Amino acid sequence: xxxxxxxxxxxxxxxxxxxxxxxxxxxxxxxxxxxxxxxxxxxxxxxxxxxxxxxxxxxxxxxxxxxxxxxxxxxxxxxxxxxxxxxxxxxxxxxxxxxxxxxxxxxxxxxxxxxxxxxxxxxxxxxxxxxxxxxxxxxxxxxxxxxxxxxxxxxxxxxxxxxxxxxxxxxxxxxxxxxxxxxxxxxxxxxxxxx
Numbered sequence: 001x002x003x004x005x006x007x008x009x010x011x012x013x014x015x016x017x018x019x020x021x022x023x024x025x026x027x028x029x030x031x032x033x034x035x036x037x038x039x040x041x042x043x044x045x046x047x048x049x050x051x052x053x054x055x056x057x058x059x060x061x062x063x064x065x066x067x068x069x070x071x072x073x074x075x076x077x078x079x080x081x082x083x084x085x086x087x088x089x090x091x092x093x094x095x096x097x098x099x100x101x102x103x104x105x106x107x108x109x110x111x112x113x114x115x116x117x118x119x120x121x122x123x124x125x126x127x128x129x130x131x132x133x134x135x136x137x138x139x140x141x142x143x144x145x146x147x148x149x150x151x152x153x154x155x156x157x158x159x160x161x162x163x164x165x166x167x168x169x170x171x172x173x174x175x176x177x178x179x180x181x182x183x184x185x186x187x188x189x190x191x192x193x194x195x
Contacts, residue, residue, distance in 0.1 A: 032176035033079060034090045036168060039072040039131060041184040043138065046191045054164070054186040058144045058152045061193050067139035069184060073168070075126040086128050092178050094124040094170035099138060101162040101186070114162055115143040122170075138164050139186065152190050160188040 043054030044067070056067045075092040100117040107113035118140060126132045143149055152158045165183045172178055 032172045032174070032178050033077050033082075034075055034092050034128060034172045034178055035078065036092055036094075036126065036170070036178055036180035037074045037076060038166075038168070038180055038182035039074055041069050041071050041166070041182050043067070043069045043184055043186075052184070054138055054184060055191065056139050056144075056186050056188045057191045057193075058149050058188055059190060064141045064144045066137055066141040067186075069136050069138045069166075071134045071136055071166070071168075071182065072131055073124075073126055073134060073180075074131045075128045077128055088127075089173040090128045091173050092126045092128075092170050093173065094122045094126060094134070094168050096121055096169040097136060098167045098169070100165045100167070102165060103162055111147055113148060115139070115146070115149060118143075136166065138166075138184070139188075149188055152188055155190055156192070158189060162186050162188070 042050050042052070045051040045053070046055040046057060054067055054069060058064070073094070075090070077086060077090050096119060098117060098119045101110075101114035102108065103114055110116045120137055122134065124132060124134055144153075148160060152160060162185070163183050164186050165181060167181045168179060170178050
C-alpha cells in the first residue's frame with residue numbers, strides 16, 4: 001500500500017509540474033516559442049512632428065489624406081536562453097494587421113460613433129533579437145469622407161478622440177501563430193490649414 005501511495009504522490013507531482021510549466025500567459029493560446037513586443041508607436045502631430053498621439057486632419061487644403069504611424073516591433077523567445085541556441089525558425093513573419101477604433105465613453109457604433117475597422121496585409125520578417133520599424137496605415141482617407149469624421153469638416157470646434165487598437169497577426173517560421181496588440185490615441189479634427 002505504501003508503494004501505491006508513493007506512486008500516486010509522484011504522479012500527482014508530475015501532473016502539477018506539467019500544468020504549472022505549460023501555462024504561460026505570454027503565449028496567448030499559441031504553441032509558438034516566439035512572441036512580438038511592440039516597443040513604440042509614433043504618429044504625427046498637426047505640424048508634422050513625431051508624436052505619441054496621431055493628430056488626424058479630416059481635410060487639408062480641400063484634400064483628404066490618409067494617416068500613418070511607425071511601429072517599432074521586436075521578436076523574442078519565451079525561453080530567454082535556449083539550450084540549443086536560437087534558430088531561424090523562431091523568427092516571426094507579420095502577415096496582417098487589423099485597426100479597430102474605440103472611445104473612452106464606450107460608444108462603439110462603427111460609422112456613427114467611430115470609423116469602420118479595417119484590415120491590411122504585410123510581409124515583414126522580424127528576426128529574434130532585432131527591432132524592425134514598420135510604417136502602417138492608421139486612418140484611411142475614405143474614413144474621413146464617412147460619418148462620424150465627415151461631420152467634423154468645416155467645424156473648427158469639433159473634435160473626436162479615439163484609441164486606435166492595432167492587432168498584428170503573423171507566425172513563426174515553423175508556421176505557428178503569433179499575435180500582438182498595441183494602441184495609440186487619435187485626435188480627429190478639421191485643423192487650421194497652414195498656408
